[in-house]
Amino acid sequence: AQTVTQSQPEMSVQEAETVTLSCTYDTSESNYYLFWYKQPPSRQMILVIRQEAYKQQNATENRFSVNFQKAAKSFSLKISDSQLGDTAMYFCASSAWFGNEKLTFGTGTRLTIIP
Amino acid sequence: DVKVTQSSRYLVKRTGEKVFLECVQDMDHENMFWYRQDPGLGLRLIYFSYDVKMKEKGDIPEGYSVSREKKERFSLILESASTNQTSMYLCASSLADPPDTQYFGPGTRLTVL
Known part of the structure; x- marks a missing residue:
């Protein structure tokens, strides 16, 4: 089983600054993928990295x-x-390498960029 | 561009009704997924399908069923809707092994009264 934890429910930062979103995970798999997905307000979820x-x-x-x-x-x-x-x-997610393409998501971080 | 579409953006149903949510993808993806998204809980997998007529339970399948008669279409069925099924439902699709990017639909916000 995999678990993904995002400990920052909300963050805000001034435009042009740098921000870091945290994610920790636990897995018993030896090979796996990790993802960051972005869901803009009222828009579709897309892969970031x-x-x-x-x-x-x-x-x-x-x-x-x-x-x-x-x-x-x-x-x-x-x-x-x-x-x-x-x-x-922003959602952090993990997936096993083979045989199981299910994503396990964290609870998300709401990021606001302030003008 | 991959396109995943969902039949409705907003849906209001009454308790006990049978509800169909439909998802269509146009990229010949083998895998399709249904998630529900709730504040503070993230996305939780309901069911997924890795081929036509094939399905596997996700983490929260109770109260739901699915149908995949054609490769491009994956339906989520609420046999008897209940108020605790009020949620945002997201469909996604991806290529098969190895784990590939999942492409998401716009979501259906379902309210059960």
């Missing part, structure tokens, strides 16, 4: 990067130069 657990290098997508600490089972998301369009619910 994904990380394969066997890769030591942290994933990066433009202004979004992760800090993956496998031993600590931590997977935080850093948003640099935050923009108003980053305002959204």
Whole structure:
């Protein structure tokens, strides 16, 4: 079984600042994926970034990067130069590698970018 | 672009009614999923399907059933709606192994009175 914990229900940051969203997980799988999904207000959930657990290098997508600490089972998301369009619910999720593509989600962090 | 559509954005039903929520994807994805989203609880998996006519229970299947007669369509059925099923329902689809990005529909906000 997998569990994902997001301990920050809400966060806010000034536009152009950097913000880090926390996520910890627990899994018995030896190989797995980790994801960050974004759900803007009244809009569809979309993938922000994904990380394969066997890769030591942290994933990066433009202004979004992760800090993956496998031993600590931590997977935080850093948003640099935050923009108003980053305002959204952010969900951390995990998935086993093979045979089971189910995502296990955390409870989410509501991020507000202040102009 | 992958497109996942859901039959309704908002739905109001009465207790005891049979409710059908439909989801269609246009990218020939093998996997389809139904989640419910509740404040403070995140997304919880109700059912998923990895092929036509195949289904597996998720974490909270009680009170729900599903149907997948065609690859592109995955229906969630509430046999007898109850007030505790008032929620946002999200459909998603993805390619098969290895775990791939899930693409989500816009959601259906269901209110059961």
